[in-house]
Amino acid sequence: MAVDDTVPQVKKEHVLLPFLQTLNQTTLTSLYKRPSSCLSIFRLLSSLERQIILNLLWLESAITTSTLAAWVIREAKPLYDDALSTLSRLHVLPTGSGKLALNPTFKAAFRQAIAGGGSGGSFGVPAAEHKDDGRSGANTTVLDEYALERWETILHYMVSSGTDDRTRRPPEPSPGVRFLLKTSGLMQEVYGSLRISSVGFQFLLYSPHEQLWHLLLQYLHLADQRRMDLVDVLSFLFMLSTMELGREYSVQNLTKTQSAMLEDLRDYGLIWQRKQSSRRFSPTRLSTTLTSSSPPLPTKTGDSSGPQEGFIILETNYRIYAYTDNPLQTAVLNLFTSLKYRFPNLVVGSITRESVKKALMNGITADQIISYLFTHAHPNMRKNNPLLPVTVQDQIRLWELEKNRLKSREGYLYTDFASQADYELVLKYAKELDIVLWENAAKRCFFGTLEGHPIIKSFIERRSTG
Amino acid sequence: MKAIKGILMTCDPAVKQILLFFNEDHSFIIEDLDDYHVVIRADEERKVRSMLEAKLESNTYSLEG
Numbered sequence A: 001m002a003v004d005d006t007v008p009q010v011k012k013e014h015v016l017l018p019f020l021q022t023l024n025q026t027t028l029t030s031l032y033k034r035p036s037s038c039l040s041i042f043r044l045l046s047s048l049e050r051q052i053i054l055n056l057l058w059l060e061s062a063i064t065t066s067t068l069a070a071w072v073i074r075e076a077k078p079l080y081d082d083a084l085s086t087l088s089r090l091h092v093l094p095t096g097s098g099k100l101a102l103n104p105t106f107k108a109a110f111r112q113a114i115a116g117g118g119s120g121g122s123f124g125v126p127a128a129e130h131k132d133d134g135r136s137g138a139n140t141t142v143l144d145e146y147a148l149e150r151w152e153t154i155l156h157y158m159v160s161s162g163t164d165d166r167t168r169r170p171p172e173p174s175p176g177v178r179f180l181l182k183t184s185g186l187m188q189e190v191y192g193s194l195r196i197s198s199v200g201f202q203f204l205l206y207s208p209h210e211q212l213w214h215l216l217l218q219y220l221h222l223a224d225q226r227r228m229d230l231v232d233v234l235s236f237l238f239m240l241s242t243m244e245l246g247r248e249y250s251v252q253n254l255t256k257t258q259s260a261m262l263e264d265l266r267d268y269g270l271i272w273q274r275k276q277s278s279r280r281f282s283p284t285r286l287s288t289t290l291t292s293s294s295p296p297l298p299t300k301t302g303d304s305s306g307p308q309e310g311f312i313i314l315e316t317n318y319r320i321y322a323y324t325d326n327p328l329q330t331a332v333l334n335l336f337t338s339l340k341y342r343f344p345n346l347v348v349g350s351i352t353r354e355s356v357k358k359a360l361m362n363g364i365t366a367d368q369i370i371s372y373l374f375t376h377a378h379p380n381m382r383k384n385n386p387l388l389p390v391t392v393q394d395q396i397r398l399w400e401l402e403k404n405r406l407k408s409r410e411g412y413l414y415t416d417f418a419s420q421a422d423y424e425l426v427l428k429y430a431k432e433l434d435i436v437l438w439e440n441a442a443k444r445c446f447f448g449t450l451e452g453h454p455i456i457k458s459f460i461e462r463r464s465t466g
Numbered sequence B: 001m002k003a004i005k006g007i008l009m010t011c012d013p014a015v016k017q018i019l020l021f022f023n024e025d026h027s028f029i030i031e032d033l034d035d036y037h038v039v040i041r042a043d044e045e046r047k048v049r050s051m052l053e054a055k056l057e058s059n060t061y062s063l064e065g
Helices: A016-022 A025-031 A035-044 A047-057 A065-069 A074-089 A104-115 A140-161 A175-183 A198-204 A208-223 A230-241 A256-268 A327-333 A353-361 A366-375 A379-383 A390-403 A420-432 A453-465 B013-026 B042-058
Strands: A187-190 A193-196 A280-283 A312-314 A319-322 A338-343 A346-350 A407-415 A436-440 A445-449 B002-010 B029-034 B037-040
Touching (some): A016 A074, A035 A230, A047 A065, A140 A256, A175 A187, A175 A193, A193 A198, A230 A256, A353 A390, A407 B029, A420 A436, A445 A453, B002 B029, B002 B042, B013 B042
Antiparallel strands (some): A187 A193, A312 A319, A319 A346, A407 B002
């Protein structure tokens, strides 16, 4: 089995982009009126796409497609075409007319974002400084603690719903959050209580950034249903992503939809407010890093043991040592390891066939387990090459294969053909439709899919009558 | 010609031998195609899978069991 020593670091397209591409031109254009939205979307794009935009940004007139294409070497042509089509579907750069020019709304707003000017307050209106009335805004420590607490409540709620231990239930998140978890399919209702689904198990192994966007994407899908203006919702998220951590912003410029969002976002830990009725709010690190590459959750310091990132040591004998006192991380580990001992700052367990099988049954894949171990490996593990013991990686994959030893497809077995010619004719027809799962010329029979059966049936009937 | 409804099972030869062994008692195989494929009756899949699972488990050494 081929083992690569690094998990492939292919930069994937950001999850929001496919969603934006489904929106119509009118919606997108009104979104592009705000400089902060343009800047945020720009930050989500790949470097090639950014390159193209920046090249065209300060041009007053359109240039021909061939002018830009002259820059592209032949090997990179597919990449270039790909970038152009993404930009075209985002309605940032309409193609097809033979000339290239940025969407004028996008161009104007993005120029403003870079060069300043305009007075839309699209980057948020900072709240006035407090007079000395003893109420100061939250500092970064408070904000970080708040965001972390909110976010871990959600994850912990999910992870503990999968266990049967009902005595030690963590606090429940708000009804809004629970509704979102249910509609997103991360949890499903079983006997009146919410339980984590297999999608939810996979979700737990994502990076915090992916988790956050996964939930927000679901939130966007719900916007229509809740009669929220999608442009308002998106532009508010983008606005938050360009705000400054530790600063207070005023709510007075927000639209009705956006004011309603404040409550939801407070539940997710994206913003902080002193009181519900407060006229000002502070974005937390979760929201200010939405479109950036820095980590959305603070790395722990001080009282806690070890850094948040990188706490797992995995040995070749399948033993796992996790330097953590965080109940959430312990619970996530418990998804695929069998835990043996628990110390104040250390959890010891081992990866066994049973524990991996349990994870696989829950819908987690071997690759997800391996990539989780990879991303959370202890700094000392980073000296190893390959980082994770090859034996353990291979064994986890083998256990997964073991689960799939038997594959089944429903369908029809066609047999007892009158002549070879007859058999070949029907088989050829079936092959053209791509419904043959198995064939054997010597036995003169083949197996076709269930979906293909009516077509084959009518084909044979037509032939026998004709 | 004939068309028979069933489920095409794709597996490795070892698993197929176990299936043939089960078939002696339960008779669910419609057609034994080759080393990697058999067709079984459509309503028997669950039973066959659980029998196979139990058999494979009993052949595995477990630290915890």
